[in-house]
Amino acid sequence: MQVTRDFSHYVKDAGAGLSHIDLAVEGVSCAGCMSKIERGLSAMPDVTLARVNLTDRRVALEWKQGALDPARFIDRLAELGYKAYPYETAGAEAVEAEQSRFLLRCLGVAAFATMNVMMLSIPVWSGNVSDMIPEQRDFFHWLSALIALPAAAYAGQPFFRSAWSALRTGNVNMDVPISIGVILALGMSVVETFNHAEHAYFDAAIMLLTFLLVGRFLDQSMRRRTRAVAGNLAALKAETATKFVGADEISEVPVAAIDPGDIVLLRPGERCAVDGTVIEGRSEIDQSLITGETRHVAAEQGTAVYAGSLNMTGTLRVRVSAASEGTLLAEITRLLDNALQARSRYVRLADRASRLYAPVVHATALLTILGWVLVGASWHDAIVIGVAVLIITCPCALGLAIPTVQTVASGAMFRAGVLLNSGDSIERLAEVDHIIFDKTGTLTLPDLEVVNASGIPEDVFKLAGQLALASHHPVAAAVARASNAKAPLAGAVEEPGQGVRATLDGKELRLGRPSFCAAEQLASDSRDLDPEASIVAFTDGEKSYVFCVRQGLRPDAQATISALGLRNIKVEILSGDREPAVRAAARALGVSDWRAGVTPADKIARIEELKAQGIKVMMVGDGLNDAPSLAAAHVSMSPISAAHLSQATADLVFLGKPLAPVVAAIDFSRKALLLMRQNLWLAIGYNVLAVPIAISGVVTPLIAAAAMSGSSILVMVNALRARRVTDRRS
Amino acid sequence: MEVLVYLVPLALGLGLIGLLGFLWSLKSGQYDDLEGAAWRAIADDEPPREVAPTVEAKPSTVRPA
Structure with missing residues (x-):
C-alpha cells in the first residue's frame, strides 16, 4: 500500500540551513543497535547528524534543508529492522526534562560544596584534638561558610520551594523539617563562627542536601524514563x-x-x-x-x-x-x-510520616533548650544544643526512605511491563484488596480473532484467508490474519455489504455473510453455540464453513485471575457490554461477580459503595467510558491499547498482550510498601539512638556527619531489595 | 602554616573548575542519554569506508526491553 506520508508537522528548523526531526524507535536496546542505526542513517547523503538516545529510545536527525523527505528515514530504519515514527515532545515531558536537569545542577553544586567543606572540616575535627590554633579554625569555618551558604541557597531550592508551598496551603510535608533543619544549622553555624566557637555544622547541612538530592534525582529520572517510553509507544502507534x-x-x-x-x-x-x-x-x-x-x-x-x-x-x-x-x-x-477532585485527598505515606515527625522533632528540640536552661545552662549553649538535636534528627534517612524504594520498585515494574503515571500509585496499589475489571479490551484483546480455527481444515482456512485479503472488512481481516495468508487471490471481487468472491480452478469461492455463501443453517447453529461472535461464512462451491470471529480473552487472563485469588484479592467484572457476552467471559474465567450493561455512572456508584465499606478498589479498564471510574477508584490501571483519556487517567499502564503485569505490579508494590515501612522504622530507630546523644549535648559535627551518612546508606541499601519479589505461586 | 594561604584557595579553585566543567557538560547535553553513553565507551570505532547496509550488529546478550 503506497500512501504519501506528510511528516512536515514534525520537522523543525535547526538553523544554518538544517532541518531537525526526532524519531521514536522501537527495539533499540543495545550498543549494537545504536551503531547500526547511526551508521545506517549517516550513510545517507546530506544527513549531517544521526544520534541515538538509548535512554529515551529515540534518534535525533539533522539534514540539509529540503534535501530529503523525512519519510525516507523511516523507510531506511525499517530496512535496518526498526520501526520508527516521528516524535513530538509533549508539554509534560519537556517540563520533566527541564526539572531533571535542574535537579542535576543542584546536585552538582551541592556535591561540589560538600566535598570542599569536608576538605575543610576534617582538618578542623582532627585539629581540635591536636594542635590547631583557634585562628586557623576560624579561618576554615569562614571558608566553609563562604562555600556552604551560597551552595545551600542554590541547591536547597527544590526543598525550600516545596516546603513553602506546603506551608502556604496549611500542610506539612517532608521538606518542611528538612528546610527548617538546613536553615537553622547554617544560621547557627554562622553565629558560632562569629563567636569563635569550636563546632560549626556547615558540612552537615550541605551533606544532607546532597544525599537528598541524589534521592530526588533518581526518582525524577525514573519517572522521566517511564514517560519517555510511554511517549514513544504513543508515537509508534503512528496514528x-x-x-x-x-x-x-x-x-x-x-x-x-x-x-x-x-x-x-x-x-x-x-x-x-x-x-x-x-x-x-x-x-x-x-x-x-x-x-x-x-x-x-x-x-x-x-x-x-x-x-x-x-x-x-x-x-x-x-x-x-x-x-x-x-x-x-x-x-x-x-x-x-x-472523581479527580476526590482522588487528590489521598495523603502519601511520606507526608503522613512527616505530619507526625515534624511536631515531635521540633517539640523535642524546644524541650531540650528549655531543659538545659532549667538546669542552669546559658541560653546560648541551650540553643546550640537544641539546634544540634534538629541537625541530628534532620530527616536525611527519612527523606530517602521512600523515594529510593519508589525508584527501585518503579524500575522493577518497568522491566515487568508496567509504567507508572503517578508517583504515589505504588503505595495505593499495595493496599488493594478488590479489583474491578472491565471486560472489553481489558480482559479481552482489542483485536478480533477466529475462535473456531481448530475445527476448520487447514487448506480451507488458507484459501479463505487468501480470499479475505481482498476485503477491508475488519472481520475478514481477522480471518486473513489468523490464516497467515500472504498472497491474495487474483480476480477477487468485493460485493459491498455481502462479501468477496473469486474463481479458482473453475470453482466459485465466496466469503462473507452466511446468506451470501448459502450457509444460513450452519451459521445459526454456530450462533446458538457462541451468540457473541461475528459469523463469516466461506464456501468453495460444494462445501460451506463458518468462522466465528470475536475478541479473544487475553492468553493468561485465567491464570492471572487465579493468581489474584491466591493473593486474597477479590475480582469483579463490570462491563458496558451486553449480558450474554459478559456472562460467557466471566464463566470462562471463573469469576462469579459480574454485571453487564453498566454505565460509567453505575461503575462509579459501585466503586463508591465498596469504598464506603472500607475496601480498597483497583479499577482495570481501557474504554473511554472507564475513565471516570479509573479516576474514582483507589488506584487504577489501563492497557497500553486504551483510549487516550483512560490512559492519561490511570495510575499505571501495562504493556503487551498478557494480563500478568497486573499481578507483577501488585507484588512489586506490596514489597515496596513493606520496604518503605521498614525504611521508616530504620530511620526512626536511628533517631532513637542518636537523639539522646544530641540532647545530652555531646554531639560534635563529626558524629552528626557519620550518623547521617551511615543511616542514609542503610536505607538506600535496604531499598535495593525492592528489585525482586518472591514468586508465591512456586 | 603560611602555606595554607595559597594551598586552600588553590584547592577551592580546582574544585570550582570541576564544578564549572560539570555545569558545562550538563548544559551541552552530556547527561541526556546516560545509558547510551555507557555503551558508546566500549563501542568499536567506526571502520573507514564501511558500506552501510552490510554493517550487521553482533547478536547481543542484552534482552530487549
Whole structure:
C-alpha cells in the first residue's frame, strides 16, 4: 500500500540551513543497535547528524534543508529492522526534562560544596584534638561558610520551594523539617563562627542536601524514563488520518497535525483517530474500545464518533470536533473532574510520616533548650544544643526512605511491563484488596480473532484467508490474519455489504455473510453455540464453513485471575457490554461477580459503595467510558491499547498482550510498601539512638556527619531489595 | 602554616573548575542519554569506508526491553 506520508508537522528548523526531526524507535536496546542505526542513517547523503538516545529510545536527525523527505528515514530504519515514527515532545515531558536537569545542577553544586567543606572540616575535627590554633579554625569555618551558604541557597531550592508551598496551603510535608533543619544549622553555624566557637555544622547541612538530592534525582529520572517510553509507544502507534486538503483532494497526515473543524475520511476497516461528527456517509462502527459494547452501531449523518472507533462497512466523512464537544465526552469529562477532585485527598505515606515527625522533632528540640536552661545552662549553649538535636534528627534517612524504594520498585515494574503515571500509585496499589475489571479490551484483546480455527481444515482456512485479503472488512481481516495468508487471490471481487468472491480452478469461492455463501443453517447453529461472535461464512462451491470471529480473552487472563485469588484479592467484572457476552467471559474465567450493561455512572456508584465499606478498589479498564471510574477508584490501571483519556487517567499502564503485569505490579508494590515501612522504622530507630546523644549535648559535627551518612546508606541499601519479589505461586 | 594561604584557595579553585566543567557538560547535553553513553565507551570505532547496509550488529546478550 503506497500512501504519501506528510511528516512536515514534525520537522523543525535547526538553523544554518538544517532541518531537525526526532524519531521514536522501537527495539533499540543495545550498543549494537545504536551503531547500526547511526551508521545506517549517516550513510545517507546530506544527513549531517544521526544520534541515538538509548535512554529515551529515540534518534535525533539533522539534514540539509529540503534535501530529503523525512519519510525516507523511516523507510531506511525499517530496512535496518526498526520501526520508527516521528516524535513530538509533549508539554509534560519537556517540563520533566527541564526539572531533571535542574535537579542535576543542584546536585552538582551541592556535591561540589560538600566535598570542599569536608576538605575543610576534617582538618578542623582532627585539629581540635591536636594542635590547631583557634585562628586557623576560624579561618576554615569562614571558608566553609563562604562555600556552604551560597551552595545551600542554590541547591536547597527544590526543598525550600516545596516546603513553602506546603506551608502556604496549611500542610506539612517532608521538606518542611528538612528546610527548617538546613536553615537553622547554617544560621547557627554562622553565629558560632562569629563567636569563635569550636563546632560549626556547615558540612552537615550541605551533606544532607546532597544525599537528598541524589534521592530526588533518581526518582525524577525514573519517572522521566517511564514517560519517555510511554511517549514513544504513543508515537509508534503512528496514528494518522486522511484529511481533506481540498474539495476532493486527500492527504495522509499525522493526528497531531489535525485541528478541530478539519474533515477527515474514514474508510472501511480503519480505526478513527479523532473525535468528531459524521457529516456524510453511512456505515456500521464498532465502538467497543469506547463503550465496551461489542455490538456494532449504525453511523450516519450527525452520529458522533470517537477516537478508537473501528469503521466496518461504509466510507464516512467526519468533521473533527474540539475535545469536549461530544455528549458522551462531555458527560465523561464531568464525571472525571469530580472523581479527580476526590482522588487528590489521598495523603502519601511520606507526608503522613512527616505530619507526625515534624511536631515531635521540633517539640523535642524546644524541650531540650528549655531543659538545659532549667538546669542552669546559658541560653546560648541551650540553643546550640537544641539546634544540634534538629541537625541530628534532620530527616536525611527519612527523606530517602521512600523515594529510593519508589525508584527501585518503579524500575522493577518497568522491566515487568508496567509504567507508572503517578508517583504515589505504588503505595495505593499495595493496599488493594478488590479489583474491578472491565471486560472489553481489558480482559479481552482489542483485536478480533477466529475462535473456531481448530475445527476448520487447514487448506480451507488458507484459501479463505487468501480470499479475505481482498476485503477491508475488519472481520475478514481477522480471518486473513489468523490464516497467515500472504498472497491474495487474483480476480477477487468485493460485493459491498455481502462479501468477496473469486474463481479458482473453475470453482466459485465466496466469503462473507452466511446468506451470501448459502450457509444460513450452519451459521445459526454456530450462533446458538457462541451468540457473541461475528459469523463469516466461506464456501468453495460444494462445501460451506463458518468462522466465528470475536475478541479473544487475553492468553493468561485465567491464570492471572487465579493468581489474584491466591493473593486474597477479590475480582469483579463490570462491563458496558451486553449480558450474554459478559456472562460467557466471566464463566470462562471463573469469576462469579459480574454485571453487564453498566454505565460509567453505575461503575462509579459501585466503586463508591465498596469504598464506603472500607475496601480498597483497583479499577482495570481501557474504554473511554472507564475513565471516570479509573479516576474514582483507589488506584487504577489501563492497557497500553486504551483510549487516550483512560490512559492519561490511570495510575499505571501495562504493556503487551498478557494480563500478568497486573499481578507483577501488585507484588512489586506490596514489597515496596513493606520496604518503605521498614525504611521508616530504620530511620526512626536511628533517631532513637542518636537523639539522646544530641540532647545530652555531646554531639560534635563529626558524629552528626557519620550518623547521617551511615543511616542514609542503610536505607538506600535496604531499598535495593525492592528489585525482586518472591514468586508465591512456586 | 603560611602555606595554607595559597594551598586552600588553590584547592577551592580546582574544585570550582570541576564544578564549572560539570555545569558545562550538563548544559551541552552530556547527561541526556546516560545509558547510551555507557555503551558508546566500549563501542568499536567506526571502520573507514564501511558500506552501510552490510554493517550487521553482533547478536547481543542484552534482552530487549
